[in-house]
Amino acid sequence: MNDTPAATVINESLARQLWPGENPMGKRLKQGAADSQAAWREVVGVAADVKQKGLEQEAPLQVYLPLALRNSSSVGLVVRTEGAPLAFAKTVEQAIRSLDKDLPLRSRSMDELLGNARARQRLTLTLLAILAGLALLLAGIGIYGVMSYAVTERQQELGIRLALGATTRDVLRLVLVQGMKLALLGLVLGLAAAFAATRWLQGLLYGVAPTDPLTFVGVALLLSGVALVACWLPARRATKVDPVIALRCE
Secondary structure, three states: OOOOOOEEEEEHHHHHHHOOOOOOOOOEEOOOOOOOOOOOEEEEEEEOOOOOOOOOOOOOOOEEOOHHHOOOOOOOOOOOOOOOHHHHHHHHHHHHHOOOOOOOOOOOOHHHHHHHHOHHHHHHHHHHHHHHHHHHHHHHHHHHHHHHHHHHHOHHHHHHHHHOOOOHHHHHHHHHHHHHHHHHHHHHHHHHHHHHOHHHHHHHOOOOOOOOHHHHHHHHHHHHHHHHHHHHHHHHHHOOOOHHHHHHOO
8 A cells, every 4th residue: 555645736827727816735636537536635735837848838737746656767856056056966966876876867057948948039039139130220221311312302492491591400400300200100100010010929038028118118219219310411411501502403
């Protein structure tokens, strides 16, 4: 007869699902269907959730049984340390080998496990960041090109304004306002499209909501700054238009 007590430890997700708002300690459960022959087990502890299938997925419902009741080809031992975790690996391995010297052992830090789990997401996000940087550069060049062309086409108009008494500040403001209107319109449309596309990025993010307000505000400010610089350079050039030369141009 097995003297192992009919006890189990469950994770927080299972405790919330089975007994929401209640203390699960002392409650009983059994695995399988209601009419199964599995033994009822008493909950003696609640463990924190562990994401076994990746950081992007929710923690599964888990039940932990005494090791004597399960035959497993591998067992994981988690050790909390102060300082560098791998500095204590040799001590832990020696303690395990004192019980069985033939056991194959492999020590890894939590940082290494997290790094491996996030390798694919990190590569994907790195590529997206590079593409986003190139898109930002092309957007800035495009705005600058459009505004430069607009200033060239309106050179005679700007010369007339200056000849009639407009100040360089007036011309600068005129070009900046018209350029920023178009840039802000594109920014609003781009943010709306980005908000609609966040559900495709959710699987690549960890610890950050796809609709994080701080991220959207930061991106909006960055794009506005790039657009302002791209508009300011041609606008600055417009203030240096010689009214006499501009009026002679056809």
